[in-house]
Amino acid sequence: xxxGYARVSTDEQSIDLQVDALKRFGCEIIxxxxxxxxxxxxxxxxxxxxxQLKVGDDLVVWKLDRLGRSLPxxxxxxxxxxxxxxxxxxxxxxxNTGSPGGVLVFHIMAALAQFERALISERTKAxxxxxxxxGRHVGRPRKLDDGSVIAAISEADGKPGGVAHAATRLxxxxxTVYRALKRVAVAS
Numbered sequence: 240x241x242x243g244y245a246r247v248s249t250d251e252q253s254i255d256l257q258v259d260a261l262k263r264f265g266c267e268i269i270x271x272x273x274x275x276x277x278x279x280x281x282x283x284x285x286x287x288x289x290x291q292l293k294v295g296d297d298l299v300v301w302k303l304d305r306l307g308r309s310l311p312x313x314x315x316x317x318x319x320x321x322x323x324x325x326x327x328x329x330x331x332x333x334x335n336t337g338s339p340g341g342v343l344v345f346h347i348m349a350a351l352a353q354f355e356r357a358l359i360s361e362r363t364k365a366x367x368x369x370x371x372x373x374g375r376h377v378g379r380p381r382k383l384d385d386g387s388v389i390a391a392i393s394e395a396d397g398k399p400g401g402v403a404h405a406a407t408r409l410x411x412x413x414x415t416v417y418r419a420l421k422r423v424a425v426a427s
Contacts, residue, residue: 241297241328243269244288246305250274257301260330266299289316297326297337303348310353317345381419382411388419 243261247254254273261269270288285306292298298320300306306329307313317336320327326337332348335341367377391405402420406413 240268240293240295241266241299242288242292243299244271244285244306245269245301246272246282246284247274257305260301261299264299264328264330289319292320292323292325294324297328297335299328299330301329302331303329303334310349310356314349382415383409383419385419385423388416388423391416392420 241264243258243264243266245254245257245261247257250273252273254271258269258271268291270284270291272282272284288298298306303313306327307316317327321336321342326335327345328335328337328341332344334345334348336345370377387409388405391409392401402413402416406416409416
């Protein structure tokens with residue numbers, strides 16, 4: 240039996256295109272998730288769909304990204320389907336894991352996606368190193384600039400709970416003040 244699964248991320252999007260394509264492909268039952276992100280693993284329609292599938296069935300999606308946004312999650316679902324002897328068909332990518340060629344195409348696409356993700360990560364790290372070498376701050380914006388920390392500590396110096404007082408005055412935690420002090424000391 241062909242069982243379809245359709246998903247849209249927001250309630251404003253229309254699921255009709257996917258449902259129509261799944262019906263044309265011969266899906267007898269179609270499960271839906273409307274307003275659920277692909278990144279979320281808590282999708283009631285998908286959970287219900289996966290629980291209904293039996294040996295010999297085919298899960299049909301309009302596009303692989305409807306099933307899962309992350310490669311590890313997608314591979315986990317596909318491996319589970321394979322273990323249960325359930326096929327997967329993606330209409331947009333023309334993938335059907337019910338055939339050896341379809342399995343090959345799926346794994347090649349998954350490997351290419353993982354390779355692309357690794358390249359992006361590598362380029363990002365190289366860019367961060369380059370930015371640091373030029374003296375630029377990389378990462379989350381700092382809550383305190385060096386001048387604010389120095390002024391607050393000078394003002395609190397000698398008073399009981401100087402760092403706590405400075406943190407309260409600046410509206411940050413003591414840990415933030417200590418990190419800023421360490422950064423200012425290293426820069427000096």
